[in-house]
Amino acid sequence: MTKSQLFESFLFKEWVPKIEKYRQDLEASIPADLKIELPKPIDQLIDEQFNAVKYLYDAKLLTSEELAITDSSAVDLVNKIAKGKLSSVEVFKAFAKRAVIAHQFTNCATEFFTEEGLKRAQELDAYLKENGKTVGPLHGLPVSLKEHLCYKGKVTHAGYVSGLDYVATEDSVTTQILAKLGAVFYVRTNQPQTLMHLDSGNNITGFCKNPYNLLLSSGGSSSGEGALTAFGGSTMGVGTDIGGSIRSPAAFSGGIGLRPSSNRISWLGSLSCFAGQESVPGVMGPLARSVDDIELFMESYINEGKPWEYDACILPMAWRKLEKPNPSDLTLAVIRDDGLVRVTPPVRRALNATVEKLKAAGVKIVEFNPPNTKLAYETVHQMYTCDGNHMHRKFLSASGEPLVKLTKWNLNYGQGARDIPASENRQLNYIRDGLRQEYTEFLVKNRIDFILSPTNQNVAPHSGEIFNWSYTSLFNILDFPTLVFQTGIFQDPTIDKWTEEDLSYKYRSPLEQMENENYNPEEFVGAPVGLQLSGRRHLDELVVAAGKTIVDVLGVDLFKH
């Protein structure tokens, strides 16, 4: 044994038992009666690129009643519950069952607490019966929460082994608000070490898999939310996004997600390493299976929840519920290539097909080569690490846990361990403000409503194999509200191949080469393609309303299989 091995083994002694206990607790938290027998050992399913969503239906894992409930929109469910056509308990039980199945396939959960959920659903039913009204606009909706939202009395580790010692003393503000609105909690979900991966993977609960292809990642950092909501294990879930962490899991896992503008949904009382970092705002937002449900979340949370009464950072801006615009009233600027990393064939095909359908419906499309994307990319990456990863290192070194592959990658963003001076941080902010100005002026002066773009250069990656964030992080530095929606197109290895022309392409950077060479058509079978719709800062309502129109035009209904 070398000295360093000895040192490592010593450290391991400290944290390995804690992890084992956490994993045992997770396993024990899964209600045995809801578990299914997997068709094959999980490793074999992974190798076979198993489609768990398809299997759910093919193998009739749910009763027709359970399917009817869990394939209803949240909007429908709250209506039916309010009218007494469904009980909160019935709804809860169906989702709890589907959530457990989702977890068995994808490893999306960090903790189940279905007894609490059931009790809460029973209380809600009793309340409705007694008072003839609901407690709020989310009455009886099973809602999932990303792990790092603090939950009173439960471990909140935020993907750090050192966090295993931390038991939250109160709920995060968003948890409090959702509870008040009537949400039922029963599951918390997986996320990567440091949160800074468009992938899953931490030393505690490991990787989260893609429900449409178990060989692939569900994306990240809201990895568990991506897999769980797209599989239908909750009506809606709460994720966070500082570089693409709501959008990549929504797109990759086959769901819908909104990265709202900053300071509309409260981040207060969640555990992360970004306290006081405001150069590139981290935001919280919903993942779901329909734009209507995204809207239900935003409208209820903001207008009924009044988050500014809880969190001084939140803007007291009401949510304006807008009519869906007509396709012919929309002008979209489409980004087909961001100048940094070429998109892979399935993404290209989905983008082409989407643009054609939108054009046919009357949407005006303007081709858009986004300016200064390299500057944006370099600036946002410097912002992520401008404290020299000070807090990340504190959290990591407190346990001595090893860094997972993508943590090593992301800690080297920007200037890595250099804690830059405030004067340089101001320079970065100044560059950012210039970029926001440039993109806003482009939209205003050309009367363009929204930007349509790929969510990533590729579909869902293999775990540990996603390095470029440029398509998502652009909208973080711009702070543009961005909706991810599904195109209804899935990777098909027989058609989504590189063409002859593609193969003679001259790479613009090693990063592009690495990302493009990672795409082997045979290894991404059936991966969904989701795209981004971005609008101007703090005009989130417009993006959501237009998103409904676009999804209508595409005819994609995630409740139908």
Next chain:
Amino acid sequence: MTKSQLFESFLFKEWVPKIEKYRQDLEASIPADLKIELPKPIDQLIDEQFNAVKYLYDAKLLTSEELAITDSSAVDLVNKIAKGKLSSVEVFKAFAKRAVIAHQFTNCATEFFTEEGLKRAQELDAYLKENGKTVGPLHGLPVSLKEHLCYKGKVTHAGYVSGLDYVATEDSVTTQILAKLGAVFYVRTNQPQTLMHLDSGNNITGFCKNPYNLLLSSGGSSSGEGALTAFGGSTMGVGTDIGGSIRSPAAFSGGIGLRPSSNRISWLGSLSCFAGQESVPGVMGPLARSVDDIELFMESYINEGKPWEYDACILPMAWRKLEKPNPSDLTLAVIRDDGLVRVTPPVRRALNATVEKLKAAGVKIVEFNPPNTKLAYETVHQMYTCDGNHMHRKFLSASGEPLVKLTKWNLNYGQGARDIPASENRQLNYIRDGLRQEYTEFLVKNRIDFILSPTNQNVAPHSGEIFNWSYTSLFNILDFPTLVFQTGIFQDPTIDKWTEEDLSYKYRSPLEQMENENYNPEEFVGAPVGLQLSGRRHLDELVVAAGKTIVDVLGVDLFKH
């Protein structure tokens, strides 16, 4: 001659002629036919603590028509202009005359351009005649601008000698918007070196004096705006505030001013050393003589001006025009002492009188000892200088101009020349967010609408003699919208003396001692006392509406003399 004298004389060679030229240009820009003969040489008036406002009326410097116009509210004037009862030219001429007199007494202007103003007023009259409608809600209003708002084709020096070489190539966004709304520009106003004084004073145009007592400062950094608007030389003016720079000149000079929440009025295209600094937001806002006029500015600027179409930083939040609340519906927390620096007798008297009048009118008053004011003060001062004064030093050293007294003071705030690492900057932001949370929770949980507080520990200071900002900077770090209004009370040396009890007071700090010992009742004769009304972040409309109620209760009308 010592070596350092030699060095200084060498540097002087570079910049002295530029300053002389600027001063000559300023002098030449004053229309000779509008000038009055001063009753005595200016130095003698200063020594005598001359009240220029009183003299304006006593000596009948304006005709009754000019007085009627310049003592009308902006709200009245735009109505009369729109109805053809007054022309833009008549209004302009009256204000131009009063502005020139204001400048002769106070040194408030950095530049007049009345020919441009007259031409613009003529064009507006022609437009109205031809089209039967105004160009916008500020049609024909003479509006003054703080110097550092860039103005196309004119020198914009921002109080730095090095800035004398800079001729703006375009108007600041706010200048553009106000022009579009119908404002008439004709004068730009004085501000101190670095902007970081609650006082005036730079090496180019020197100090700006208080219209109510020429021995005193008009406050700062919107020094010229304070003196000019309170004297009645413009209907409204635009200032900026990062530590009290709208509020101190409004309070000290006898006017009204609003420090809006961040990101409602655009700062874009103004020259300052704060680009990229977002820990403590600098804001732009109006100074005027009535709360209705403040509201006219905010409502027009936001709802008609749509600043978010020009500046990506601005929140797309409409201005809600609210009814004045009834006094009995208001609950105010009153700060009589911030725990750092004791207020002087005139401020104490004005605060007592105001509270008594408000109570008598039915307003509920809660005594409030604001928490963590020392932490707030130390944190905000570290924020001001956290780049080690990097940009200030660049701007100052470019010319080699000497530092004026208060610049030396403010460059030593916080950690002075230390360019702190980003990790420490984040810590400061984290502390700030905690303070915002603490104050917001106090208001929400106790159902308190607003905070009433002194604007400063004292009335207007002698030039170069104001060191403590704690009463104003508290609301900068909190980012609470804050209205300064006049109490109608002026310093009276016969009654505003320290009492026996006061004199046995034990100072809590050398800063407090210095500030309190600076107050000699005989040297502040007739100085106005203005107070602050602060509300929750981004709820500026509530503060303005309540401000109207409070001013009604106090019965203070700044148009009546």
